[in-house]
Amino acid sequence: MPVAVRQRARLPAWLLALVFTTFTFATDDYVIAGVLPAVSADLGVSEAAGGQLVTAFSLAFALAAPVASVVTATWPRRRLLTGALAVFVVANWAAAFTTSYALLMGLRVLAAVAAAAVVPAAYAIATTLAPDGRQGRYLALVMGGLTGSLALGVPIGTWVGGAFGWQATFGVGGALGLVALAALLATLPETPPVAAMPVRDRLAPLARAEVLLGLLGIVAIVLGSMMVLTYLAPFLHDLAGAGPVELGWVFVLAGVAGFAGGQLGGRAADRWGPDRALIAGIVGFAAVMAVFSACLLLRPVPLPALLPLLAVWAGVSWWIPPPAQTRLLALAGPAGPQALALNSSAVYAGVSGGGAVGGLVLAGHGSGWLPAVAAAVELIALALFWLAGRRFRAR
Template identity: 55%
Template sequence: MCGLLFAAFVFYTDDYVIAGVLPEIAADLGVSESVAGQLVTAFSVAVAVAAPVAAVALARWPRRAVFGIALTAFTAANIVAAFSGSFPLLLGLRVIAALAAAMATPALFAVAAALAPQERQGRFIATVALGVTGSIAIGVPLGTWIGGQWGWRATFAAMAVGGLVALVSLVAALPPTPPGPVVALREQVRVLTSKPILLGLTANALTITGSMMLLTYLAPYLTDLANAGTETRAVIFAASGFAAMAGIWLGGLATDRWGPDRTLIGGIGVFAAVMAVFTILWPMRPVSMWVVAPLAIVWGGAAFWNSPAIQARLLRLAGPVGGQALALNTSFTYIGVAVGGGLGGVLLSVFTSAALPPVSGVLGLLALGVFGLAAGAARRGAPAAR
């Protein structure tokens, strides 16, 4: 399980860490920061498009082979990136790294679920998901620090080392796991486009959009709400990141104890409540950080609490094509991230940062309603492949 967790940590750090060294990349390669930002966009779009395709195409491959090929390509792409001298080459290498992540990431969660006893599936999924939040709380700051000390190329070199360590740990220590069963493509499409699954995926995208919209623009929001300086904002970001790690683990425990549906109701409900409190506090600004910080920590935990429940729900509904369902979930997650950043930017430019929490809260409530429809559809008919 540690190898699966570390691989998730490496893949997601590689996606997010670019933001920390963006100015240095832009200056060194002679492009604007807005152009350099497309390195992040290209990675996210490539993963969103490629993940479900790879999951269907590689469903019968042994998992060790999937991880071996993906991590080898990922490591090679980052090694070449560390020596890249042109922006177009670096952009192409980011796409290669993203395709490797799209190939491996859904399989990481599918293998975790396959290794788990039924009553502990939520905890096993949460263990791998800790790599996602750990990349935000630990990986990105560490990668940014490395870039500050030795240059942005050292950040890519560090990612290559991480990919190599993940490769060795998975290939050497991963227990044998059988490939997925043979399911006709038409049957896969039937399951993956069924109402319980599509509605659940849409609800997940809504929750991610609401969460990432505020996370992307948390710095200006904290400045406007509480006059938070750079050091204070850094502490809040770190605390929220560690709260997210705790939230994922506790969400896994709750999924095993209460089931996915009840866990989702609790997590989204808390998220919407925190957004409502932020909205009420706006007219009282500047608000003390002693009030804002605990709310930000609860928000961080609630925002990531839902991940194990969402994935456990998809695995149970999709049955033999659970891996493909998780790949679609990866796509919808990246779509939510992209839409959240775009929508937040529009709100920030047209209104002020005051608009972020109420809109995020409304999106959370919409997600709760869509999850309710998904649960109702699941009760009326099981979509699992035959």
């Protein structure tokens, strides 16, 4: 291969640092699902209450992201990212030493606010510094840190928590943040701040009913999926007697299958159209949830027998977002960029809702009801997108 070709193919170090940064934040958000029983038992709260640590993180992110993007719009990007990562590291290491549920909740909120300041800026930097014709590829790589966390970060955090206690999991989260901070300091060039967009302009798409319905559909899609993911530990314990070690391998499987599902969902949206791809994904999700519910009648079910079903669950869960976001873009029309900005908040609102609603189901009816309620929420999402399409065609 000629030297010039090799140089063009080599990814810049700053891009890899941004990928690792989003990987770190996503790991920190999702890893609670892997150590939930241990955290709840040690702090003397129910697993439903422990799951609200995911709710707190995600809700804080959803609320802080649009505010942070406005407040920090004129700040130097390099200083913003490294400063927020420093706060993130402190919040995680402090969490490793706390014995108070309330204090841990506050530290999760602090870590989420730091993440909310970094993640949107990381996406913007990736597209700003990308060579012509590679903006989409660079952005996809940075966003790939999210699915990569399920395949690698969450299993590692789960295994560490099983071997050394859940406090060590937060210690690992802080260490990952420190590595990301050092990598950005060493590789990220200073980029000019972006012009601030007034909050009124950012929220303008909400005035259109079809866009609002589409965003609510995104919330419902993520909420249904996260109900199962957040409480996967108690669900698989009740269904198959799975412990932390087994759960770590399940997260590896879910990450790999989720990555494949996301790629297939994006291709299906291009080839079939977003509506047909969205219907296929949600119907597939509901079918998997129905099989999970049937398996509860046969428990305990050997975990190896559940692995193919878990892989399909992860695949269809990540299949759904690409056609849903493509449909949202079509509904927004010229307001697509603003709608995508609101989409980030909708995603994290769904994550927080998954923790909250799933916690209510778990506390009130047990883990066996999680699949049925999750399927119902996904079907509601499909209805919301159908209503959005009707409003769009009627304009």
